[in-house]
Amino acid sequence: MKKKLTAFEIVRFAMLGSLMFVAKYLMQAIPNIHLTAMFIAAFTVVYRGKALIPLYVYILIDGVVGGFAMWWIPYLYIWLTLWAAVMLVSPVLERENVSAKTRTVIYMILCALHGLTFGVMYAPAQALMYGLSFKATITWIAAGFWFDIAHGAGDFFMGALVVPLVGLLRKLEKIDFRR
Numbered sequence: 001m002k003k004k005l006t007a008f009e010i011v012r013f014a015m016l017g018s019l020m021f022v023a024k025y026l027m028q029a030i031p032n033i034h035l036t037a038m039f040i041a042a043f044t045v046v047y048r049g050k051a052l053i054p055l056y057v058y059i060l061i062d063g064v065v066g067g068f069a070m071w072w073i074p075y076l077y078i079w080l081t082l083w084a085a086v087m088l089v090s091p092v093l094e095r096e097n098v099s100a101k102t103r104t105v106i107y108m109i110l111c112a113l114h115g116l117t118f119g120v121m122y123a124p125a126q127a128l129m130y131g132l133s134f135k136a137t138i139t140w141i142a143a144g145f146w147f148d149i150a151h152g153a154g155d156f157f158m159g160a161l162v163v164p165l166v167g168l169l170r171k172l173e174k175i176d177f178r179r
């Protein structure tokens with residue numbers, strides 16, 4: 001039987017999702033550079049399956065603020081791919097015999113790969129929504145290649161913050177805020 005969310009968890013995850021949105025909003029002047037992948041990776045390491053809650057709170061807020069238009073639909077699955085990748089590798093990486101340096105590098109690479117492939121993952125929805133041919137879809141991906149390079153590079157460097165954020169979240173988890 002699955003354990004129900006407590007009121008405290010609901011508030012925590014709503015705040016974490018809101019934090020993701022605010023961080024993205026504050027960094028929007030720099031195209032494709034943001035903390036979203038870092039937050040998703042860290043939340044997934046600490047909260048595992050429950051990390052989907054702040055992820056989809058973030059996506060929902062993004063839609064409310066930006067408008068539930070065509071651009072928003074791929075967000076429903078694109079960010080899920082990073083969550084799934086971290087779900088797969090983190091149990092191995094979070095063992096005591098894996099150094100923080102190794103974990104940091106691997107999380108940086110995961111975040112970078114996600115950013116680098118963002119346009120490719122976005123392309124199927126773009127093709128379906130706008131009736132693009134295969135050739136037009138490839139052209140669309142190629143046209144956005146430099147944005148994906150910037151996205152991947154930004155996510156690579158932001159990925160260096162995953163391990164410190166995981167440590168902070170784990171410390172915060174030990175504090176009883178309900179007193």
